[in-house]
Amino acid sequence: xxxxxxxxxQAANDHAAMISALVHDxxxxxxxxxxxxxxxxxxxxxxxxxxxxxxxxxxxxxNALDVTRAGENGIAAAFIDRLTLTxxxxxxxxxxxxxxxxxxxxxxxxxxxxxxxxxxxIARISTPLGVIGVIYESRPNVxxxxxxxxxxxxxxxxxxxxxxxxxxSAFLASLMADGLTRAGLPPHAVQMVPTDDRxxxxxxxxxxxxxxxxxxxxxxxxxxxxQTEARVPVFAHLEGICHLFVDAAADPDxxxxxxxxxxxxxxxxxxxxxxxLIDEAVAPALLPAIAHALQQAGxxxxxxxxxxxxxxGATPAVEADWSTxxxxxxxxxxxxAGIDAAIDHIATYGSSHTDCIITEDATRAEQFLQQVxxxxxxxxxxxQFADGGxxxxxxxxxxxxxxxxARGPVGAHQLxxxxxxxxxxxxxxx
Amino acid sequence: xxxxxxxxxQAANDHAAMISALVHDxxxxxxxxxxxxxxxxxxxxxxxxxxxxxxxxxxxxxNALDVTRAGENGIAAAFIDRLTLTxxxxxxxxxxxxxxxxxxxxxxxxxxxxxxxxxxxIARISTPLGVIGVIYESRPNVxxxxxxxxxxxxxxxxxxxxxxxxxxSAFLASLMADGLTRAGLPPHAVQMVPTDDRxxxxxxxxxxxxxxxxxxxxxxxxxxxxQTEARVPVFAHLEGICHLFVDAAADPDxxxxxxxxxxxxxxxxxxxxxxxLIDEAVAPALLPAIAHALQQAGxxxxxxxxxxxxxxGATPAVEADWSTxxxxxxxxxxxxAGIDAAIDHIATYGSSHTDCIITEDATRAEQFLQQVxxxxxxxxxxxQFADGGxxxxxxxxxxxxxxxxARGPVGAHQLxxxxxxxxxxxxxxx
Numbered sequence: 001x002x003x004x005x006x007x008x009x010q011a012a013n014d015h016a017a018m019i020s021a022l023v024h025d026x027x028x029x030x031x032x033x034x035x036x037x038x039x040x041x042x043x044x045x046x047x048x049x050x051x052x053x054x055x056x057x058x059x060x061x062x063n064a065l066d067v068t069r070a071g072e073n074g075i076a077a078a079f080i081d082r083l084t085l086t087x088x089x090x091x092x093x094x095x096x097x098x099x100x101x102x103x104x105x106x107x108x109x110x111x112x113x114x115x116x117x118x119x120x121x122i123a124r125i126s127t128p129l130g131v132i133g134v135i136y137e138s139r140p141n142v143x144x145x146x147x148x149x150x151x152x153x154x155x156x157x158x159x160x161x162x163x164x165x166x167x168x169s170a171f172l173a174s175l176m177a178d179g180l181t182r183a184g185l186p187p188h189a190v191q192m193v194p195t196d197d198r199x200x201x202x203x204x205x206x207x208x209x210x211x212x213x214x215x216x217x218x219x220x221x222x223x224x225x226x227q228t229e230a231r232v233p234v235f236a237h238l239e240g241i242c243h244l245f246v247d248a249a250a251d252p253d254x255x256x257x258x259x260x261x262x263x264x265x266x267x268x269x270x271x272x273x274x275x276x277l278i279d280e281a282v283a284p285a286l287l288p289a290i291a292h293a294l295q296q297a298g299x300x301x302x303x304x305x306x307x308x309x310x311x312x313g314a315t316p317a318v319e320a321d322w323s324t325x326x327x328x329x330x331x332x333x334x335x336x337a338g339i340d341a342a343i344d345h346i347a348t349y350g351s352s353h354t355d356c357i358i359t360e361d362a363t364r365a366e367q368f369l370q371q372v373x374x375x376x377x378x379x380x381x382x383x384q385f386a387d388g389g390x391x392x393x394x395x396x397x398x399x400x401x402x403x404x405x406a407r408g409p410v411g412a413h414q415l416x417x418x419x420x421x422x423x424x425x426x427x428x429x430x
Numbered sequence: 431x432x433x434x435x436x437x438x439x440q441a442a443n444d445h446a447a448m449i450s451a452l453v454h455d456x457x458x459x460x461x462x463x464x465x466x467x468x469x470x471x472x473x474x475x476x477x478x479x480x481x482x483x484x485x486x487x488x489x490x491x492x493n494a495l496d497v498t499r500a501g502e503n504g505i506a507a508a509f510i511d512r513l514t515l516t517x518x519x520x521x522x523x524x525x526x527x528x529x530x531x532x533x534x535x536x537x538x539x540x541x542x543x544x545x546x547x548x549x550x551x552i553a554r555i556s557t558p559l560g561v562i563g564v565i566y567e568s569r570p571n572v573x574x575x576x577x578x579x580x581x582x583x584x585x586x587x588x589x590x591x592x593x594x595x596x597x598x599s600a601f602l603a604s605l606m607a608d609g610l611t612r613a614g615l616p617p618h619a620v621q622m623v624p625t626d627d628r629x630x631x632x633x634x635x636x637x638x639x640x641x642x643x644x645x646x647x648x649x650x651x652x653x654x655x656x657q658t659e660a661r662v663p664v665f666a667h668l669e670g671i672c673h674l675f676v677d678a679a680a681d682p683d684x685x686x687x688x689x690x691x692x693x694x695x696x697x698x699x700x701x702x703x704x705x706x707l708i709d710e711a712v713a714p715a716l717l718p719a720i721a722h723a724l725q726q727a728g729x730x731x732x733x734x735x736x737x738x739x740x741x742x743g744a745t746p747a748v749e750a751d752w753s754t755x756x757x758x759x760x761x762x763x764x765x766x767a768g769i770d771a772a773i774d775h776i777a778t779y780g781s782s783h784t785d786c787i788i789t790e791d792a793t794r795a796e797q798f799l800q801q802v803x804x805x806x807x808x809x810x811x812x813x814q815f816a817d818g819g820x821x822x823x824x825x826x827x828x829x830x831x832x833x834x835x836a837r838g839p840v841g842a843h844q845l846x847x848x849x850x851x852x853x854x855x856x857x858x859x860x
Contacts, residue, residue: 031777034803035800035801108800114822116820116821116822120811120815120820122821122822127803127833129833129834130833208657208658209657212833212834213834227638227639228638228661229661230661231658231659231660231661233663233664233832233834234663251856253856254855254856257856257858258856258858260858261858261859262858265858265859347461365853369851369853370465370538371465373464373557373849374849375849375850376849376850376852377849377850377851377852378851378852378853378854379852379853379854380853380854380855380856380857381550381852381853381854381856381857381858382857382858382859384858384859385550385852385854385857385859390546390550390859391546391552391850392544392546392552402663403557403559403560403642403847404559404642404643404663404834404835404847405834405835407847407848407849407850408554408849408850417833417834417837418837419803419804419805419806419807419837419838420805420806420807420821420837420838421799421807421808422806422807422808422809422811422815423795423799423808423809423810423811424808424809424810424811424815425684425810426681426683426684426687426688426810426811427810427811427812427815428687428688428690428691428692428695428811428812428814429691429695429812429814429815429820
């Protein structure tokens with residue numbers, strides 16, 4: 001029977017069986033990783049980095065096949081840029097793996113320890129999460145970054161990259177597996193889903209009780225599909241609709257500098273600011289300077305009526321602007337009645353990613369930090385600091401915007417669970 | 431149009447709309463709770479405890495209606511016992527609420543804090559989880575226990591109790607809501623699902639993006655349904671198939687005392703031991719005494735061939751015994767080739783709840799603690815200590831057996847998330 005003659009439910013069963021088979025091998029490998037020493041896991045990543053550097057020419061050749069095919073398929077230029085590897089980008093992947101090895105062992109850490117009056121000694125110890133599914137777009141570097149973070153924390157990774165990067169990602173995954181083998185660890189701790197069929201993603205999302213957690217890394221439509229369909233736990237990574245609120249007590253210079261940096265340093269990252277809210281009390285005095293600096297830096301401005309009256313060259317914002325992640329040199333600006341209105345706006349339109357108040361007023365700063373329910377809340381700093389490396393937490397797989405398990409930067413130390421270890425000397429319960 | 435004439439999908443839509451309406455009110459109430467002071471949340475629980483004590487007669491009267499109806503419906507006696515309230519049980523509910531107020535504020539706690547080289551001050555601060563759905567069986571006390579734990583941590587609770595307890599649970603929930611009102615908090619932070627229709631549970635499980643997390647509290651079939659159907663994150667609470675492994679270096683007296691306590695102190699709790707594994711090297715010497723003590727305490731023994739040869743009165747275990755949570759005066763016993771075989775058995779048949787090794791050998795103790803992947807692993811202590819109160823963590827909603835978010839005892843401090851609070855003085859990212 002050929003694939004085309006199968007019914008939908010047969011195909012779904014085939015995909016479920018394929019994912020189950022992958023998970024079976026992942027689980028066996030993960031149990032070995034969970035018991036392996038930190039040094040051995042470090043060796044696996046170090047070996048993989050070495051293999052990646054040594055295979056630069058072959059990686060480039062495979063990547064050229066992907067890029068050519070993507071071009072033939074009429075894929076957009078920005079997308080092809082993210083797909084395209086260079087010597088520098090390959091070196092960055094290898095160096096990234098080596099960086100992961102410098103953060104201390106994420107598993108076996110004593111998170112807390114106490115003794116009960118009856119003498120029981122209780123410790124909470126970090127453990128691996130298990131088998132982690134990573135679903136991502138055609139960005140080959142995610143293959144290496146995600147696998148490395150999973151492995152160092154004793155997890156197995158099942159990777160499902162975008163079909164446009166299939167040659168590159170499959171080869172990179174094989175190098176990660178070879179690194180494991182060289183360190184004496186089971187190579188199945190890193191596996192790629194061996195089909196481009198979108199239904200395979202559905203099978204991953206349905207693999208409750210098999211895959212322990214799924215991490216979607218990609219755009220809005222991918223994340224929404226994952227969150228809608230998943231029966232497996234998901235680390236939610238929504239888009240970053242990050243706000244700057246310029247309070248009535250903002251320092252003008254800080255407001256200008258932070259606004260330009262938060263928007264324009266890199267417009268394509270999830271921590272880039274997308275909306276400025278400004279207190280009506282200071283909008284006439286401060287907004288023209290802020291807007292001018294942004295425009296000078298090449299940013300287009302979409303404002304509400306009041307903003308448009310204060311900023312020459314601004315175009316009117318429509319309702320959709322307040323919930324748009326531009327990832328581009330565009331920012332929306334709204335004049336609000338004060339901090340409460342700003343907090344309401346963020347609760348309505350934000351994505352619980354990163355939001356910042358600019359103020360010299362300590363009381364309002366604390367109100368904002370407490371009442372804005374986002375993974376990261378800031379005062380007087382650029383939202384572009386929303387990054388695991390900038391937090392001193394090391395490389396990350398993304399910024400989680402949900403409230404379950406991991407929130408904020410998700411690095412190796414967040415890809416863990418824990419267990420309670422209880423040491424007694426014969427205690428029984430009365 | 432009457433309910434009976436509706437199609438299944440219309441009914442499903444009605445239930446989804448009903449849950450959405452509940453969540454809408456829950457969310458609004460939760461946002462107020464999240465900003466409330468600890469003292470006000472304490473007042474809400476203290477007031478509710480007072481209301482419960484003051485309404486003892488009415489609670490008993492409503493409970494009698496439930497018990498009578500359950501009897502007419504031919505419900506089993508053990509089930510009716512759990513449904514039936516008494517003066518003492520009502521007092522225990524009220525006292526339980528008051529106990530919850532003595533554990534410190536679960537939210538707003540500084541979990542970690544550090545300063546970056548650029549001067550950014552970063553803190554991880556505990557926050558509420560949000561809107562928590564609790565699905566449970568006809569045990570009215572869960573209404574009060576679960577609502578209390580959710581509320582003290584700033585969460586809203588949507589409760590769905592078993593239909594046999596509907597009169598009692600609805601009244602208790604109304605008292606919890608009255609306690610909130612008396613403290614000046616919004617009563618909708620505690621709501622009962624206002625229908626016994628099982629399809630309403632399906633609507634809760636499908637309420638992704640609305641209910642933040644679902645906690646199933648009940649037997650195997652409930653938990654399995656929840657884990658199979660849920661598109662909302664779930665705190666998994668599997669059954670407790672808890673093991674005692676009697677190692678070759680076990681102290682004989684400890685082995686006997688712990689075995690009897692772990693099995694027989696209370697057979698109906700999830701931390702009760704269900705299987706004893708014993709090293710073949712010491713089985714002839716130790717097993718007869720262990721088994722005899724259990725039998726003297728009223729416990730029936732189901733053994734593998736070797737055990738049956740060593741224990742008079744043992745009946746042969748079948749394969750299903752190794753994965754059965756008896757919750758009764760029955761225990762299964764298996765002689766194993768050593769610690770590795772014991773760990774394999776637990777990995778195969780256990781439920782990742784609580785498992786214990788009895789040994790005086792420190793190396794094997796550590797091997798067991800490290801390699802058994804359960805929420806709680808113990809050495810030389812009764813598995814009946816698997817309890818939030820015994821851990822010094824206060825009242826709990828259950829013992830989570832999954833690896834996501836909360837694992838082990840889930841009390842008020844586990845019903846939280848966190849956020850990163852970043853304080854700067856104008857930093858921009860280079």
